[in-house]
Amino acid sequence: MMASDLIEPHDHSSEDVQGSEDDEKKKKEVGSSVARKKKRLRKELVSTEKRGICYLSRVPPHMDPGSLRQILSRYGDVQRIYLAPEDPTAQVQRKQTGGFRGKGFSEGWVEFTKKKVAKKVANLLNGEQIGGRRRSSFYYDIWNIKYLRKFKWDDLTNEIGKPNL
Template identity: 55%
Template sequence: MLSEEPKTAETAKLKKNKAKKMKKDKKEKKKLKETSVSNVEEEADEQQDEGYMKSDDGLDETDKEAAEVEEEKREENSVPSDKKKKKKKAKLLKEAAEADNRGVCYLSRVPPHMDHVKLRQLLSQYGEILRIYLTPSTHPTPVKGKRPRPSKVQEQEFSEGWVEFARKGIAKRVANMLNGEQIGGRKRSTFYYDLWNIKYLSKFKWDDLTEELAYKSAIREQKLALEISAARRERDFYLAKVDQSRAQSAIEERLKKKQKVQQESGTENSELPVSQKKVIRQVPQKKPVAVETSQSKPRLSKDLLAGIFAGS
């Protein structure tokens, strides 16, 4: 029994030492965590301070552009609605005035192998050109002395065209100066010896041309729709007639088959014996009984009638 008491005291001391070590370890871990968090916060603060210390000159071009766009948006938002409306009206009036100052020339004939790029190169030396429109020709004009090569792709040819100049005076001057004159340019070009057929259209605007084109396209669509509807009607009529003919032919075939069957059945009945032939029975009907009126109604005697009429 004495030997057991010192053992229990030693175990108790060991347990106390372990508990003290555990407490120390926990305290050290807490201190380490706190120091690490503080270091991280200090680094973040330093980075922010460095970012704030940067000057605007150190920004990239994209950042500057984005900043300018944001400033413009803020200014626009800050401007009241009345000022915005006034600015829009001013812009529209400017555009309308510019449109009124423009002039349009008409080309009644476009030489072969000439497109809008070459036409712009030739006419841009006389003045500023805004828009060009060339109508493609449905029937290309063949060039004499040259055969079409199947290997090469055929160029698009145009029948007429319109050219819009920035100013009316330039358009008038170009039309008066070039009409009936030789196109010229490089001698190697195919339209070197062709003549200009150009005319200035007074009081004609580009919107009129677009309206005319839209009107023509609408008419073309209407014609196509009418043709398609007529073709559909013809197709439906033809299919209906085909169905009728098939039905009639089927009926005729059925009637022919019935006639054949009846003929065959008639010949078979004639060949059969009397016992096997069909017998049609006729049941005689009784006549209706006529009711005599003399028995139903009483009559006066002849003597009474003679006495009555004789006295009259």
């Protein structure tokens, strides 16, 4: 008896049918996941159109993104906060003269989930005392906040990303 006689011919036709069905299922799953991603992206795009951004022309000493978020979240949902770092030469001078030794910020932007909330916050707080407790480091500081009409977060990130010429 030869070795080729012991090996029986194997029928692959049933596996090929099963394999093609699996491939079709995978294609449908991939197609449906792509559709879900597109739907989620459309929803995200619509929600970004409804967001509003406020500009802070001055950030008091000792105020950081966490404390700013805590204060402003009372008025509505805060999405993102960006505080521009202070100029390094001004920071050195401030530290040499005995001022606040921590990290300082010169200006900032706050994104709210709704334009309506951003407009109300800007109108309500502009020119008002920041407040807090009397012993707070920014108790006597005043808000200087403005709603930025037709301004998107992407505009801000594009402006920040540009090199200074």
